[in-house]
Amino acid sequence: xxxxxxxxxxxxxxxxxxxxxxxxxxxxSTGVAWLIALIASWLSLGISILLLEQVTSNGPxxxxxxxxxxxxxxxxxxxxxxxxxxxxxxxxxxxxxxxxPKSVHMxxxxxxxxxxxxxxxxxxxxxxxxxxxxxxxxxFVFLEISSLSSYVLISLGAQRxxxxxxxxxxxxxTVGATFYIIGVGLMYQMTGTLNIADxxxxxxxxxxxxxxxxxxxxxxxxxxxxxxxxxxxxxLPNAYAYAPSVVTAFLAAxxxxxxxxxxLRVYFSIFxxxxxxxxxxxxxxxxxxxxxxxxxxxxxxxxxxxxRLLAYSSVAQVGYMVIGISMVTxxxxxxxxxxxxxxxxxxxxxxxxxAAVFYRIKSVKVEDMAGLGKTMPxxxxxxxxxxxxxxxxxxxxxxxxxxxxxxxxxEKDWWLVAVLIIVSxxxxxxxxxxxxxxxxxxxxxxxxxxxxxxxxSMLIPMWVMVGSNFYFGINTNFTISAATKAxxxxxxGSP
Amino acid sequence: xxxxxxxxxxxxxxxxKIVGLNVFQVSVFVLYITMSKxxxxxxxxxxxxxxxxxxxxxxxxxxxxxVVGVATTAxxxxxxxxxxxxxxxxxxxxxxxxxxxxx
Numbered sequence: 001x002x003x004x005x006x007x008x009x010x011x012x013x014x015x016x017x018x019x020x021x022x023x024x025x026x027x028x029s030t031g032v033a034w035l036i037a038l039i040a041s042w043l044s045l046g047i048s049i050l051l052l053e054q055v056t057s058n059g060p061x062x063x064x065x066x067x068x069x070x071x072x073x074x075x076x077x078x079x080x081x082x083x084x085x086x087x088x089x090x091x092x093x094x095x096x097x098x099x100x101p102k103s104v105h106m107x108x109x110x111x112x113x114x115x116x117x118x119x120x121x122x123x124x125x126x127x128x129x130x131x132x133x134x135x136x137x138x139x140f141v142f143l144e145i146s147s148l149s150s151y152v153l154i155s156l157g158a159q160r161x162x163x164x165x166x167x168x169x170x171x172x173x174t175v176g177a178t179f180y181i182i183g184v185g186l187m188y189q190m191t192g193t194l195n196i197a198d199x200x201x202x203x204x205x206x207x208x209x210x211x212x213x214x215x216x217x218x219x220x221x222x223x224x225x226x227x228x229x230x231x232x233x234x235x236l237p238n239a240y241a242y243a244p245s246v247v248t249a250f251l252a253a254x255x256x257x258x259x260x261x262x263x264l265r266v267y268f269s270i271f272x273x274x275x276x277x278x279x280x281x282x283x284x285x286x287x288x289x290x291x292x293x294x295x296x297x298x299x300x301x302x303x304x305x306x307x308r309l310l311a312y313s314s315v316a317q318v319g320y321m322v323i324g325i326s327m328v329t330x331x332x333x334x335x336x337x338x339x340x341x342x343x344x345x346x347x348x349x350x351x352x353x354x355a356a357v358f359y360r361i362k363s364v365k366v367e368d369m370a371g372l373g374k375t376m377p378x379x380x381x382x383x384x385x386x387x388x389x390x391x392x393x394x395x396x397x398x399x400x401x402x403x404x405x406x407x408x409x410x411e412k413d414w415w416l417v418a419v420l421i422i423v424s425x426x427x428x429x430x431x432x433x434x435x436x437x438x439x440x441x442x443x444x445x446x447x448x449x450x451x452x453x454x455x456x457s458m459l460i461p462m463w464v465m466v467g468s469n470f471y472f473g474i475n476t477n478f479t480i481s482a483a484t485k486a487x488x489x490x491x492x493g494s495p
Numbered sequence: 496x497x498x499x500x501x502x503x504x505x506x507x508x509x510x511x512k513i514v515g516l517n518v519f520q521v522s523v524f525v526l527y528i529t530m531s532k533x534x535x536x537x538x539x540x541x542x543x544x545x546x547x548x549x550x551x552x553x554x555x556x557x558x559x560x561x562v563v564g565v566a567t568t569a570x571x572x573x574x575x576x577x578x579x580x581x582x583x584x585x586x587x588x589x590x591x592x593x594x595x596x597x598x
Contacts, residue, residue: 137556144563148570155574160581161597164590167574171503171512174567178520181560182496185523188553189530 006050010063010076013047013086014129014142016040021121024114033114034101037121041097044128045090052083052482062134070134071195077134081486084337085131085261088344092253093124095348099461100246103355107244108156116156120250122149127258136184136270137194139262140177143226146258147173150251154243165238172235176225183219186211187270199270207274216275219266227259229322230292233315240311245355245364248307252314253348257340260321264336267325268490276328285326290420292319297427301434306357306364309431310350313390316424317343320405323417327408333487334480335404341479342389342397345472349386349465353379356454356462366434371444379454380439382466387432389469392425396473400480496522507587509578513571520564527553527560 005012020040024033054061060079064070078086097120108116126146133139151173155166188194190211191202206212221232228236236256240248267275276282293316300312317339324336354364356379361368373380389396402421409418453459472479499522502515531553539551575585582590 137559141559141563144567148563148566151570151574155577160578161594163574163578163581164594167509167571167578170567170571170574171516174516174571175500175503175519177563178523182523182526185527185530185553188527194556 008063009047009051009054010061010078010132011065013044013051014076014125014132016043016047017121017125017128021118021125024118024121028114030101030105030110030113030117033117034097034104037100037117038097040121041090041093041124044124045087045094048083048086048090051078052087054078055080055083056482071193071198074138075134075195075197076132077196078132079486080482080489081261081264081337082131084482084486085258085340086128088257088341089124089127089131089254092250092344092348093120095461095465096246096250096253096352099249099352099355099458102455102457103246103359104244106359107158107246112156116153116244119149119152119156120247122146123153123250123255127254130258131261134196135194136187136196136199136266137181139265140181140184143177143180143262146255147177147226150247150255153247153251154239156247157242157244159242161238162242165235165242169235169239172225172232176222176232179218179222179225181222183215183217183222186215186218190215196265196269200272203271204274207271207278213279216271216279216281220263220281223259223263223266227256227263228315228318230288230296230315230319233292233296233318236315237308237311240314241305241308245307245351245358248311249348249351249355252311252351253344256314256318257344260318260325260336260340264325264333264490268333273328282326282328285322286417289319289321289323289326290417292316292322293424294420294427297424297431300431301427303431304366306354306366306369306435307351309366309435310347310354313428313431314343314347316428317347317390319424320401320421323421324405324408327412327414328491329408329411330484330487330491331404331411332408333490334483335401335408337483337486338404338479339401341483342401342469342472345465345468346386346389346398349382349462349469350390352458352462352465353383353386356458357383359454359458360451366438368445369435370438370442372438373440375444375451376453378459379462382459382462383439384436385466386469387436389473391428391432394473395470397469397479398473400473400476496526509575509585509587510572512587513568513575516571517564517568520560520567524557524560524564527557 017040020036024036055078063076065074104113123146126142129142151166151170155163190206193199225232296312296316300309303309321336321339324332358364389398392398392402406418499515499518503512506512531550533549536547536549537545539548579585582593
């Protein structure tokens, strides 16, 4: 049974959550929907581990949907990078689903919770589809599946601001996706193919034409909107701040990562190196990345809503990833890919801790969190530990990715860039300190309702996430070897 | 293409923004369709009489994109209905004003 299924794992990976989503609607029961979402997430995690093993031992897997040969049919391709990103998405999904029921039950009206799980599964399927597909147009379809369902997820937030945040994200997200298909259309016009490997083969002939240069521009802006690249990030802080806590934890840890993955794919697997010689892309990304890490970290200092503060910090973290891409070296890309994983576990842990705080005190304002260090010691300890990781204290994952980023900068003799990276880490200390000061050095306000520690069903997933921050910060064999392999295949795979 | 995009940016009325978004998307669909035209080509029907036909693939792609566009419009309009319930207006500047008063 299992062995006959194993060649079809790439398809099952996407189809499983896609089928599970409507099944949730059929049952219309919160408990059943949660159970389905939980099982689907864990099965997906299992599949992505199996796929990663297969890729590590046998090299990239190519799967032809309906057995139509590529480049005519749609091809799914799992290589080191996509297997790694898939592992990130599924493991975050699996942990978040364990955490979810209590928090979702409190924040979303009970007649709508089964729809929440449906939408979560659709987002999940879309994100997995983006990582696995080897077809540029199919990537757009999955991008829209994941985006449309995430607009709904965001609009489920309790405050009315969630609605406007979702609509603004919808408008900008649709503009981004449409820009992306304009770019793909222009490429199709010049090459007559949509398969990524086929495109990479045919593009060099026409690489210098205006059409392709315009296509690169459209695609960069389109995906840039999705990943919250400064200055295209305006939708992100509100969307993260007003979405239900669990949604924020899931989206912050996965959605922008998958967009970065799409950018890597387009630049390195489709265009190859000539994208960087034809246009000043790497200079552009470097400058935008630097502005992002400095300005967004500064803006984060002035936020008094902790979720918003972390959202701005997410934009800054995307800046680090983009700086890694702009180096166009194996070390730089390794740093980017490492940071995909590391930032996912950091932000996952932070937002889960905040979700637990919100579950107890119904607010995530910095001043409302006063004194929580005493009343919710485990939750706040998790928050602080993940915060250290965000800042980049040694022994945590945050340190590893910054270390590689700075190594990459030294390789290129970009001393100033290395200095600025360190400066922005110090800014992270400041905004993070604000929360710690409030939680540990201030007393609970007079007359505040007595609260207790978050329930175990929240603490355990939260601490699993925090634990992985330290585990992968100390035992880096797995993440670094996977990221280096993926980076080498990206750089080496291009003509 | 650009007129649709301009409406999205310039208009404060949320419904008009969605309409602009639609114009923008549909023009991209047309861009794809124009690509598929072959000089003197007939409709792509499998028939002995037809030797020279247009490329059907972009048509199929756009069929998918139309579905996505419909879903986006539906979701956008649904959100606008909810926004009107919550704010009593669908003008962007009035919503921003109310949000500022909230905080």
